[in-house]
Amino acid sequence: MKTLYDFTMKNIDGTETPLSNYKGKVVLVVNVASRCGFTPQYEGLESLYQQFKEKGFLVLGFPANNFLWQEPGSDAEIKTFCSTKYNVSFPLFSKISVRGKDQHPLYAWLTNKEANPKFSGAISWNFNKFLIGRDGTVAARFGSKEAPGSENLKKAIEAALGQ
Secondary structure: OOOHHHOEEEEOOOOEEEHHHHOOOEEEEEEEOOOOOOOOHHHHHHHHHHHHHHHOEEEEEEEEOOOOOOOOOOHHHHHHHHHHHHOOOOOEEOOEOOOOOOOOHHHHHHHOOOOOOOOOOOOOOOOOEEEEOOOOOEEEEEOOOOOOOOHHHHHHHHHHHOO
């Protein structure tokens, strides 16, 4: 069985980053975009990260241009946008595809029925959220409309941090 730790991704600066670097952390994996109605969630994601990072929590942002071309920029443009507009300090990665024929293997694993039967299914839009437990497996999934500051999401993070 695969876990988050089996993947290596390029970070926003182009450096290969083994996700095993985050072993033992609770991780929120989010497909992000700069020109979406949900883009202001960057602020809430950064707030969550600041609130829980000392307890072993991390947000990982994966820019994707799968929905109405709402992430057209280069990695450098995305990084500048996120840092200047939303002061994002959590890790961002190189732009990937989160669905379709060119879906990245990380998102194929996240959405696969055999790998994650309770949380499988296609990515519906930007800012879908997968909560990964300390063991590297999916513990919960939240849709785009679930705000980062919602009680549901915070309770799930706190529960995962407590395990």
